[in-house]
Amino acid sequence: MGESRTELLGWLNEILQLNYTKVEQCGTGGAYCQIMDSVYNDVPMARVKMNAKHEYEFIANFKIMQNLFKQKKIEKPIPVEKLVKCKMQDNLEFLQWIKKFWDANFPGHAYDPVARRHGAPTDTPATIAPIATSRTTTARAPVGRAGGRTPIGGPRAGSAQPNEAIQALQAQLREMSGHLEGLEKERDFYFAKLRDIEILVQQQIEVLEGAGKDDETLREIQKILYSTEDGFEVPEGAPALDEEETF
Template identity: 80%
Template structure:
């Protein structure tokens, strides 16, 4: 069996001089990159975003990690799609593996994680997770009532004192949801732009081949995938017409 979560976090925080509180935070990819850098000293830490907050930033970190694995011929598969979801079990298993790899390959020489990061922010990374229900609602209101000499909710004494806290909780949740939404929109635009570039390249290639009286089945298959739809995701005809006449 591997080390416990507590042991792994203590080792990670000591090695990298960070303050991770949950294994799930490793799903941002930054810590994994710097663990490998402590072994090989060749990971481009200036490009690693240690305080990543959005999934597209997590993926960028994992691409750097994959390049490191490839350069050093490490055959361990990196299940990026699972790790970036910041689930505890997936990241615990990978962190246990990378700790065993570090134990085997670390040369014992001193490592300065702060210098390697060159002053980059090291805030404990956020993880994308469901918002927890706010505390201090029904349960604590009843507790407050018993301490207040048996007052009932209809007197209004408790609602007046707890309402600002409830509003603040809702406002905090709204801000967090807005941050998540902004990250999802950036991630959507990032991948859409890539697909659009591929679509243009395929179309140009097919047009050039058509001029020469040739065809490319692979390009046709790629184009078919790009234009395929699923139930509920078809583009309305009116939307297409409006875009073309704009």
């Protein structure tokens, strides 16, 4: 059996001088990167975003980890797609593995985590909790006494529950709105990258065409960029959009 969540968080916070309260917060990738840095002391911590708020930032942190694993010939696969969702079980299992790796490989040298991350802020995003179901938010009606009458003289048990449920749902809505904003920024981030690639490919094709040449690889890249999935095709007869409208 691996260490409990409490034990792992205590170890993590002590080693890295953090204040994590949930294993899920490790899904940002920053803490994992710095644990590995405490072993090897050569992770590019200036590139690690310890206060990452959006999934694309989490992914960037994990790419640094993947590069380190490749460089050090560590064969453990990193389940990035699962970890960045900040779910407890996935991050608990990976943190347990990280702890075992650290126990086996930490050389015992002095390590200053704050200096290594250059004093970068370490705020972590709140994790999104599941919305409570009606079974957990609605109080059961009290069982009546003989005769079927409810006692008089005070508020009924659970009368404040609906208001508490509304407040919980409002907090959940605010948190999900923040998460949606992060997803939109992530979408725009990758969309801009694809647009840059498209422009470069098109420019190079035009240069080659001007010289009477062609490049099959560039054509294949262009074909991928312009490919569509079922249900996303441009309808026949639809007016063509200009380049600015398309992107």
